[in-house]
Amino acid sequence: xxxxxxxxxxxxxxxxxxxxxxxxxPAVAELEExxxxxxxxxxxxxxxAHFLKNYVGRPTPLTFASRLSDFLGIKIYLKREDLAHxxxxxxxxxxxxxxxxxxxxKRRVIAETGAGQHGVATATVCALLDLDCVIYxxxxxxxxxxxxxxxxxxxxxxxxxxxxGSRTLxxxxxxAIRDWVTNVRDTYYIIGSVVGPHPYxxxxxxxxxxxGKEAREQIxxxxxxxxxxxxxxxxxxxxxxxxFYPFLEDDVRLIGIEAAGQGLNAKHAATISKGSxxxxxxxxxxxxxDNWGQVIEAHSISAGLDYPGVGPEHSxxxxxxxxxxxxxxxxxxxxxxxxxxxxxxxxxALETSHAVAFLSKIASELNSDDVVILNVxxxxxxxxxxxxxxLGVADGS
Amino acid sequence: MNFSSDxxxxxxxxxxxxxxxxxxxxxxxxxxxxxxxxFDATIDIVKTVExxxxxxxxxxxxxxxxxxxxxxxxxxxxxxxxxxxxxxxVLETVSLLRKEGIEFPIIVMGYFNPIFxxxxxxxxxxxxxxxxxxxxxxxxxxxxxxxxxxxxxxxxLHLIYLVAPTSNPERLRHVANYASGFLYCVSLTGTTGARSxxxxxxxxxxxxxxxxxxxPLAIGFGISERKxxxxxxxxxxxxxxxxxxxxxxxxxSLEERSIEIVKFIRQMKGEDSDxx
Numbered sequence: 303x304x305x306x307x308x309x310x311x312x313x314x315x316x317x318x319x320x321x322x323x324x325x326x327x328p329a330v331a332e333l334e335e336x337x338x339x340x341x342x343x344x345x346x347x348x349x350x351a352h353f354l355k356n357y358v359g360r361p362t363p364l365t366f367a368s369r370l371s372d373f374l375g376i377k378i379y380l381k382r383e384d385l386a387h388x389x390x391x392x393x394x395x396x397x398x399x400x401x402x403x404x405x406x407x408k409r410r411v412i413a414e415t416g417a418g419q420h421g422v423a424t425a426t427v428c429a430l431l432d433l434d435c436v437i438y439x440x441x442x443x444x445x446x447x448x449x450x451x452x453x454x455x456x457x458x459x460x461x462x463x464x465x466x467g468s469r470t471l472x473x474x475x476x477x478a479i480r481d482w483v484t485n486v487r488d489t490y491y492i493i494g495s496v497v498g499p500h501p502y503x504x505x506x507x508x509x510x511x512x513x514g515k516e517a518r519e520q521i522x523x524x525x526x527x528x529x530x531x532x533x534x535x536x537x538x539x540x541x542x543x544x545x546f547y548p549f550l551e552d553d554v555r556l557i558g559i560e561a562a563g564q565g566l567n568a569k570h571a572a573t574i575s576k577g578s579x580x581x582x583x584x585x586x587x588x589x590x591x592d593n594w595g596q597v598i599e600a601h602s603i604s605a606g607l608d609y610p611g612v613g614p615e616h617s618x619x620x621x622x623x624x625x626x627x628x629x630x631x632x633x634x635x636x637x638x639x640x641x642x643x644x645x646x647x648x649x650x651a652l653e654t655s656h657a658v659a660f661l662s663k664i665a666s667e668l669n670s671d672d673v674v675i676l677n678v679x680x681x682x683x684x685x686x687x688x689x690x691x692x693l694g695v696a697d698g699s
Numbered sequence: 700m701n702f703s704s705d706x707x708x709x710x711x712x713x714x715x716x717x718x719x720x721x722x723x724x725x726x727x728x729x730x731x732x733x734x735x736x737x738f739d740a741t742i743d744i745v746k747t748v749e750x751x752x753x754x755x756x757x758x759x760x761x762x763x764x765x766x767x768x769x770x771x772x773x774x775x776x777x778x779x780x781x782x783x784x785x786x787x788x789v790l791e792t793v794s795l796l797r798k799e800g801i802e803f804p805i806i807v808m809g810y811f812n813p814i815f816x817x818x819x820x821x822x823x824x825x826x827x828x829x830x831x832x833x834x835x836x837x838x839x840x841x842x843x844x845x846x847x848x849x850x851x852x853x854x855x856l857h858l859i860y861l862v863a864p865t866s867n868p869e870r871l872r873h874v875a876n877y878a879s880g881f882l883y884c885v886s887l888t889g890t891t892g893a894r895s896x897x898x899x900x901x902x903x904x905x906x907x908x909x910x911x912x913x914x915p916l917a918i919g920f921g922i923s924e925r926k927x928x929x930x931x932x933x934x935x936x937x938x939x940x941x942x943x944x945x946x947x948x949x950x951x952s953l954e955e956r957s958i959e960i961v962k963f964i965r966q967m968k969g970e971d972s973d974x975x
Contacts, residue, residue: 311842311843320840320843321839321840322838322840323767323837323838323861324861324862324863324866324870324874324885325767325864325865325885325888325889326865327866327870328865328866328867328870329865467763467764467777472764473764476764476766480766480767480769480890483766483767484888484890485888486865487888580812580816581810581811581812581838582812583764583766584838586815589812591812593816594786594813594817595762595786595812595814595816596761596763596780596813597763597764597812
C-alpha cells in the first residue's frame with residue numbers, strides 16, 4: 303500500500319463510506335464539492351495559509367527534547383502543537399472548516415467536543431469569522447473539563463450539555479448529528495476528528511496533515527534525515543493521521559497509541575487493539591461493541607481519547623500493516639505526563655501523555671541513534687484538575 | 700389466509716396497498732421498539748395493533764446510538780437493550796408472531812450496525828424465515844451495502860429506502876433505482892418525535908417525489924394526530940406513526956395498555972371509539 307486515498311464513495315478499503323440518514327446525503331455531497339473546489343482555489347488556500355501563519359502561529363516548532371532523550375537513550379523531537387493558538391492541533395481543521403462554512407454561506411456552526419479542545423477551537427474560529435456557534439458536550443466531560451467549558455462560553459459559543467448514554471464524546475456526536483439533521487440547510491457541522499461520513503475523514507486529514515508536512519521539513523533541515531518513528535495518540539485519530547500522512551510513503555514506523563483506560567480487560571478506549579469492524583457516526587471502522595452490535599461505552603482518563611470508534615483511515619492503515627497501534631493505561635499516561643513535565647518543562651495534555659508513556663515503555667528496545675518525532679497534540683492546562691484529583695495535589699506538585 | 704414460508708412474503712406489502720386502493724384511505728402503520736416496554740411485551744402489543752385495525756407493524760430493532768431518533772425512541776431503545784433485546788430475540792419475536800397467527804406485514808426498522816454485526820446475508824435469511832416482510836435501515840443509503848442489497852433482492856425481502864425534504868432530483872433518481880415495496884418519505888428535516896403540525900413543505904415535497912417514483916409512498920416522522928393522518932391520506936399511501944404511539948404505550952398502565960392501543964389506533968383511523 304503506497305497511497306491512502308479513499309474511493310469516490312469515501313472508502314478506505316472496507317472502511318469509511320457514508321452511513322447516514324438520507325436527509326444528510328445532499329449536505330455531504332455539497333460539502334465534498336465545495337471542499338474540492340476550495341482546495342483548487344488559490345484565493346481560499348492563501349486565506350487559510352494567512353490565518354494559519356498569523357493567527358494560529360504556524361509553523362509550530364519541532365523541539366529537540368534533550369533531557370528526555372538523555373533519560374530514555376534515544377533521540378526525541380517534539381512537534382509542538384501545544385503551541386498552536388488555543389493550545390492544541392484542533393484549531394488547524396476548525397479554522398479551515400470555518401472558512402469552508404463561510405464559503406458555503408452557512409451562518410451557523412455546530413460541533414461536538416470531548417476534551418473541549420475542539421469545542422474551544424471551533425468557538426474561537428466562530429468568534430474570528432463571525433459565525434453562530436453551538437457546541438455539544440457530554441455532561442461527564444463538562445464536569446472534568448470545566449475550564450474549557452468556560453473558555454467556550456467566553457468566546458461566545460452556546461454549550462449544550464448532553465445527558466444521554468455515557469454522557470461523553472460519543473453521545474455529544476449523536477446529538478450534534480441530530481442537530482445537523484434538523485438544521486442541515488443553514489448549518490455547517492465542524493467535525494473535530496477524522497471520523498464521520500465521507501468527506502470528513504479525508505478532509506480533516508488533509509487539513510491536519512500540515513503537522514506532518516512541517517515536521518518532515520523541519521527534521522530534514524535539522525538533522526538531514528527522516529525519523530525512524532512517528533508517534534502520536536489516537537482517539538478519533540486526527541493528530542495522528544495529521545502527523546503520519548506525509549510520511550506514509552517513507553520508510554518510517556508510524557505508531558498510534560490508544561487509551562487502555564483501566565486495562566484492556568476492564569474499561570478502556572482501545573478501539574483498534576480490541577474492537578471489531580462496525581458502523582458508527584457515518585463510517586465503517588473498528589468499533590468497541592458487544593456481540594449484538596451495540597456500542598460499548600469507552601473509558602479513558604483523557605476525555606479526548608474516550609471514544610469507542612476511530613477514524614476509518616486508521617483502520618485501513620492497521621489492516622494493511624502500514625501503521626502499528628498499541629495502548630497505554632490511565633495510570634501509565636499520568637506517569638507520561640509527569641515525565642515530560644519534569645524533563646522538558648512541557649506539561650502535555652493527558653491525550654499526548656499516552657504517547658509519552660509508550661515511548662518511555664519501549665525506549666529500551668530502540669537503538670540510541672533512533673530518531674522519534676512525538677506529536678505533542680495539546681497542552682495540559684485543561685487537565686490539571688483531573689490530574690490533581692487523581693494524583694493528589696501533594697504528589698502532583 | 701395462510702402464507703406458507705416458500706411463498707414470497709413481499710406479497711403482504713403489495714397486497715396491503717392493493718386492498719387499500721379500494722378503501723381510499725392511507726395504510727396506518729404504527730411503530731414500536733421490539734422488546735419494550737417489557738422484554739416479552741411485543742407479542743401482545745402487535746396482536747392488539749392488528750386487531751384494532753392497523754394495516755402493518757413497524758418493529759424497531761434497538762440500537763445504542765440511534766442518531767436519527769428523538770428522545771422518546773432513544774429512551775425506549777435504551778430500555779429494550781437493557782432488558783436483553785438483541786437482533787436474535789427480535790427475529791424470534793417475529794417468528795412467534797407468525798405462529799400466533801399475525802398476518803399483516805411486519806416491517807423491521809433499525810440501524811445498520813446490529814445487522815452488519817449479525818451478518819447481512821444471514822440476517823436476511825433468518826428474517827425471511829421468521830416472517831419479516833421488509834427492512835428499513837435508517838443510516839444505510841442505497842448503494843452502501845452490496846451484501847445486504849443483493850441478499851434482500853434474492854430472497855424477496857423489501858429493502859425500504861427513505862427520502863427527505865432535502866433530497867434533490869439527483870438523489871431521488873438514485874433512491875428510486877433501488878427502492879422496493881414502498882418509499883419512506885421523511886416528512887421533515889429532523890429526528891423522529893411527535894409534532895403538533897406537519898411541515899408546510901410536505902405537499903410540494905411529496906409531489907416532487909412522485910415525479911420520480913411509481914411505488915406507494917409512506918410518510919413518517921412527526922405524525923401524531925388524526926388530522927396529520929388525514930393530510931397524509933391526501934398525499935400518500937401510508938402513515939407511519941412512531942413516537943406518538945410509543946408515548947401512548949409508555950403512558951398507559953400495563954392493565955390499560957390494550958385499551959389505550961385500540962383507542963389510539965381507532966382515533967388515528969378516524970373511527971369513533973366506543974371501546975372504552
